[in-house]
Amino acid sequence: MKKKDKKYIVTPWEVSGDVDYGKIIKEFGVKPLDNNIIARFKKHTGKLHYFLRRNIFFSHMYLDKILDEFEKGNNFYLYTGRAPSGPVHLGHLIPWMFTKWLQDKFKVNLLFQIPDEEKFLFNKETTLEATKYWAKENILDIIAVGFDPKKTKIFLDTEYAGHMYKYACMAAKKMTFSTIKSTFGLKDSHNIGIIFYTAMQSVPAFLPTVMEKKKTGVLIPCAIDQDVHFRLTRDVAESLGFPKPATILCRFLPALSQGGKMSSSIANTTIWTTDGPNAVKGKINKYAFSGGRDTVEEHRKKGGNPDIDVAYQWLTFFEEDDKKLRKIYEEYKSGKLLSGELKQILIDKLNAFLKVHQKNREKAKNQLDKFILRD
């Protein structure tokens, strides 16, 4: 992935720089969510989710096949995941919120994988005790998003491996280290757990067919960096008797102050789902990169630039109302709305959002058994 003439990096383990999503579509060999497929999608969902209206979910693979089968009466499964290495931040919620919407609209089952071994294998310092702790914490956030407990199963790889390892071996037998090396840029000095891991990430794409005892399609809503795993899965799926997994892929919630995506590794510029109102206010005011002018006078005269303003960009992810968003865009651009005022709109929006999320997160503590697939 790392080419010298490129200004961004997107791999499952690193996202940085100013990501060019148009280029990425070509580079990753995925398809844009064009008018045709969106129109077809809309027939089943009614009004589109604002993530689709705003091209936050912007590309896909094999979504057309999922719709082909759905229109013939064959249900698909949703599959997404979360590697538990720390607390959940707002960026993590984006694909999950969309997954919930898909579940509601299509009334389908969801497998939610918690690959607790992944970060353990990738990060020297991370322990399995830590990933287990964060798995429990993260599951509260997942449940808080509002998935249907009757249609959602969450599982940890280390707990559910009895149902997974066999299928991981089936996939692994068809994946050489040469392929893994060139796909992920792994080296001989990487550990053999990392090398094997992508086979485990393939498995939830096969499980629906195993569970339903008939070929069952899988649609994976996730950020674009994860598609590479499923590219490998697609290469082996059919020869193992499973349909190729489809993906529907989103952009990253931008970092508050930098290019790339909001990252857990820069803690004080990250907004966690457990942050209180003052923490949110402080981080946005201090770190959110502004598209405003240097002085109030200049801003009133020339207007701000919402296209590079992170507070505005974030509102595209959290303000559902298109009219309100449009108004904010225009008022900021005209200079009527100041940077501080724009930030306050975002702060209020996020705090309202987090208040609901945190209430649901508390309730989730009594709902774990309804969701977790232990064996």
Next chain:
Amino acid sequence: MKKKDKKYIVTPWEVSGDVDYGKIIKEFGVKPLDNNIIARFKKHTGKLHYFLRRNIFFSHMYLDKILDEFEKGNNFYLYTGRAPSGPVHLGHLIPWMFTKWLQDKFKVNLLFQIPDEEKFLFNKETTLEATKYWAKENILDIIAVGFDPKKTKIFLDTEYAGHMYKYACMAAKKMTFSTIKSTFGLKDSHNIGIIFYTAMQSVPAFLPTVMEKKKTGVLIPCAIDQDVHFRLTRDVAESLGFPKPATILCRFLPALSQGGKMSSSIANTTIWTTDGPNAVKGKINKYAFSGGRDTVEEHRKKGGNPDIDVAYQWLTFFEEDDKKLRKIYEEYKSGKLLSGELKQILIDKLNAFLKVHQKNREKAKNQLDKFILRD
């Protein structure tokens, strides 16, 4: 392992040529079972098993540590295994017979691993259905050896992975592909399942400590070709909080007609545990390499060579009575015993042995539930 000046190859996947066990001890960095350790061993077992008296089990690693702990009142576990790719032959039974003797003498628990994914991953044509079928068949042979059902747990990797994968990841995190490459001679073109597999073979060395909730040693009786896996396990065990696994290592039952070990891949020169008396007779008479002379007259005059005679070598593995064996040796060497007569002694011995084994194997069909650890 493959060096041009060597006349044999010993890896977990290939044994051929005229194995020099003296050289192998040095090459593999294992220790001979010398008089000191044998004397210490004998204090606990009484009369030594004939495999020890005859140096069939000829080397070890850390057996002294196992005895140190045992003498302090700390029990160890036995651990051995069988990769189920086809029927069991007489060569497979050698370490199991010795394991049973160890279980009887030390009254300890045994974990019997069936890595049903191993051959699946290694052999292009092998399916998981086939390995599962052979696992069931092979378990009958294992039970027929006479292990204590109260102290023996048999498990398939694909069924028991829920209890194994986590520990395999712990080991895998400390094993780089560079190490695996140089240890096993694997290449980038090998599949990622094979590359990961040795981590799964490490796990039963850790499980006793997990099961007993205190550090518990493991003694692994196996053929010398398997020690390489446990060399890797030993490199990582202590840093994970587990004792280094000990091994007690045996020679291979020689092939009937060739160097190396009896191999399933040359079916008609292999004696299976399910062979009837005529099959055994036919194979021994036709294929067992003879150390006799070209004519009866010459044999009577100059005597045979028991040291290269496969029938005699096999009797060292199956005739428990040292006196009888000595007599056969001398009579063959003097020319009193002809090759055909020597072969007949072996045929009678094996058929008596197999009659008992086959009866036990039938009975085993009703004992599976007592032995198999499913979850």
